[in-house]
Amino acid sequence: MTVTAESPKRKFIHCALRLFAERGYFGVSLADVAGELGLTKQSIIYHFKTKDALYGAVIADIAQRLEATIDDVFAQAPDARAQLEAYLRKLGQHMLDHPRDARLITRELLDNLDRAQADNTWYMRRFLDQSVAIVAAHPNWTSKTPAVQAAITYQLIGAVCYFSISDPTLNAIWGRARVSEMTEVFVPSLLDLVEGEKREHLPSK
Amino acid sequence: MTVTAESPKRKFIHCALRLFAERGYFGVSLADVAGELGLTKQSIIYHFKTKDALYGAVIADIAQRLEATIDDVFAQAPDARAQLEAYLRKLGQHMLDHPRDARLITRELLDNLDRAQADNTWYMRRFLDQSVAIVAAHPNWTSKTPAVQAAITYQLIGAVCYFSISDPTLNAIWGRARVSEMTEVFVPSLLDLVEGEKREHLPSK
DNA sequence: CAATAAACTTACCGGTCGGTAAGTTGATAC
DNA sequence: GTATCAACTTACCGACCGGTAAGTTTATTG
Numbered sequence: 001m002t003v004t005a006e007s008p009k010r011k012f013i014h015c016a017l018r019l020f021a022e023r024g025y026f027g028v029s030l031a032d033v034a035g036e037l038g039l040t041k042q043s044i045i046y047h048f049k050t051k052d053a054l055y056g057a058v059i060a061d062i063a064q065r066l067e068a069t070i071d072d073v074f075a076q077a078p079d080a081r082a083q084l085e086a087y088l089r090k091l092g093q094h095m096l097d098h099p100r101d102a103r104l105i106t107r108e109l110l111d112n113l114d115r116a117q118a119d120n121t122w123y124m125r126r127f128l129d130q131s132v133a134i135v136a137a138h139p140n141w142t143s144k145t146p147a148v149q150a151a152i153t154y155q156l157i158g159a160v161c162y163f164s165i166s167d168p169t170l171n172a173i174w175g176r177a178r179v180s181e182m183t184e185v186f187v188p189s190l191l192d193l194v195e196g197e198k199r200e201h202l203p204s205k
Numbered sequence: 206m207t208v209t210a211e212s213p214k215r216k217f218i219h220c221a222l223r224l225f226a227e228r229g230y231f232g233v234s235l236a237d238v239a240g241e242l243g244l245t246k247q248s249i250i251y252h253f254k255t256k257d258a259l260y261g262a263v264i265a266d267i268a269q270r271l272e273a274t275i276d277d278v279f280a281q282a283p284d285a286r287a288q289l290e291a292y293l294r295k296l297g298q299h300m301l302d303h304p305r306d307a308r309l310i311t312r313e314l315l316d317n318l319d320r321a322q323a324d325n326t327w328y329m330r331r332f333l334d335q336s337v338a339i340v341a342a343h344p345n346w347t348s349k350t351p352a353v354q355a356a357i358t359y360q361l362i363g364a365v366c367y368f369s370i371s372d373p374t375l376n377a378i379w380g381r382a383r384v385s386e387m388t389e390v391f392v393p394s395l396l397d398l399v400e401g402e403k404r405e406h407l408p409s410k
Numbered sequence: 411c412a413a414t415a416a417a418c419t420t421a422c423c424g425g426t427c428g429g430t431a432a433g434t435t436g437a438t439a440c
Numbered sequence: 441g442t443a444t445c446a447a448c449t450t451a452c453c454g455a456c457c458g459g460t461a462a463g464t465t466t467a468t469t470g
Binding site: 159 | 232308371384
C-alpha cells in the first residue's frame with residue numbers, strides 16, 4: 001500500500017477548498033488550513049505568498065475539473081439532445097458527489113460582487129460559455145436569442161448548485177428520509193422540465 | 206417634509222442587512238455597521254447585546270417580509286394555478302427588487318451548515334412550508350409525494366435566488382445589455398417551465 | 411430642579427488576523 | 441564534505457476583532 005504522494009501545494013489547495021466551502025473566505029484563517037495538515041500558517045505563505053493567491057488557486061482548481069467534465073460530454077454524446085441530458089446528469093452527479101464545489105462556486109458568486117468588475121480573469125468563464133453552447137444546441141432553444149439561452153443555462157446550473165448546498169438545511173427541516181427521496185427525483189425532474197414532458201414517471205402518492 | 210423617524214434598532218437592522226448581504230457574517234465587523242451610520246460599535250452592543258443577535262434580527266426581518274408576500278398571494282389568487290403564478294411573479298419581483306434578500310438567504314443557507322442542526326428555531330421555516338403548500342396545490346403536483354413537491358419548490362426558489370445573486374457576475378461576463386434581456390425573460394421562462402408549455406412567446410432570433 | 415432612563419461615548423482587554431524576517435532541517439548535487 | 445535548495449519553523453509585528461466596564465449626553469417626567 002503506497003502513499004499517494006500529493007504535492008504540498010495540492011495538499012493545501014485540497015484542504016483549503018474544503019474549509020473555504022464550509023465557512024467562506026473570511027471564516028477561514030491560514031492557521032486553520034495549515035493546522036488541518038499539522039503545519040503552520042507560514043508554510044502556506046511560503047507556497048502561495050498571500051491568502052488571496054491560495055483562494056485563487058482553489059477556484060482555478062474547481063474550474064479546471066468542471067471543464068474536464070464538459071469535455072467528457074462533448075466527446076461522448078451523439079447529438080445535441082443527448083449532450084444536454086448527459087451534461088445535466090454529469091453536472092448533477094458532480095455537485096451531489098462534490099457538494100463542496102457547489103458551495104464554493106455559490107460563495108464565489110456572492111463574494112465577487114465588488115471583485116467582478118475589477119478582476120478581468122474570471123476563472124469560470126470557459127465553463128459557462130461551454131454550458132451555454134450545449135443549451136443553445138438543444139432543439140428547444142436553437143432558435144432563441146443568446147439571452148434566452150444564457151438565462152436557461154443559468155437556471156439549470158443554479159437549480160443544481162442550490163439544491164446541493166441546501167442539503168444540510170433541508171435535512172434539518174424535513175428529515176433525512178424525505179431529503180433522500182428528493183435527491184433521487186431531483187435530476188430526473190430537471191430533465192423532465194427540460195424536455196417538457198409531463199413528469200409521469202415521477203413517483204405518485 | 207418630515208423625516209421618517211426610523212427606530213435606532215431598525216436603522217441598524219437595515220444597514221446590517223446590506224453589509225451582511227454584500228460581504229457575509231465574518232466579512233462585516235460591528236464597527237463597519239456602526240460606522241455607516243456615524244456611530245460606534247458599542248451602540249450596536251447596547252441594542253443587540255451580541256453580533257449574533259444582530260444577525261438573527263436581520264434574518265427574522267427578511268423572513269417576516271417574505272411571509273407578508275405569501276399572505277398576499279393567498280388573499281388575492283382565485284385558484285391553485287393562479288396562486289403559483291402569482292407566487293412566482295411576486296417572489297421573482299421581490300428578489301430582483303431586493304437582491305440583498307436573495308444574497309443573504311443564500312448566504313444563510315451556506316453558513317448554516319453546522320448551525321442548522323443546533324439551532325432549532327429556523328426563521329425561514331414558515332415561509333418554506335407555505336411555499337411548498339402552494340406548489341402542492343398546483344394540478345401538476347397534487348398527486349405527487351411530499352418529497353417531490355418539496356423538491357420542485359426548492360428548485361423554483363433556488364432558481365430565483367441564484368439568478369438574482371448572479372446579476373453582477375453575469376454583467377461582468379456578458380455585459381449589461383444581454384443581462385437586462387435575460388432579466389426580462391427570466392420569470393416568464395420559469396412560468397413556462399412550470400406550465401409545461403413550449404415557450405412559444407419567448408423572443409426568437 | 412432633581413430623578414430617571416434611553417442612547418449613546420471613550421477607554422480598554424484578551425485574542426486573532428495576515429504578513430515579514432530570520433532561522434532550521436533534511437535531502438540531493440557536485 | 442560542503443554548497444544548494446525546497447520545505448518548513450519560531451518569533452514577532454501592527455491592525456483589528458467582539459465584548460466589558462464605566463462614564464456622558466439628552467430628553468422626559470414629577
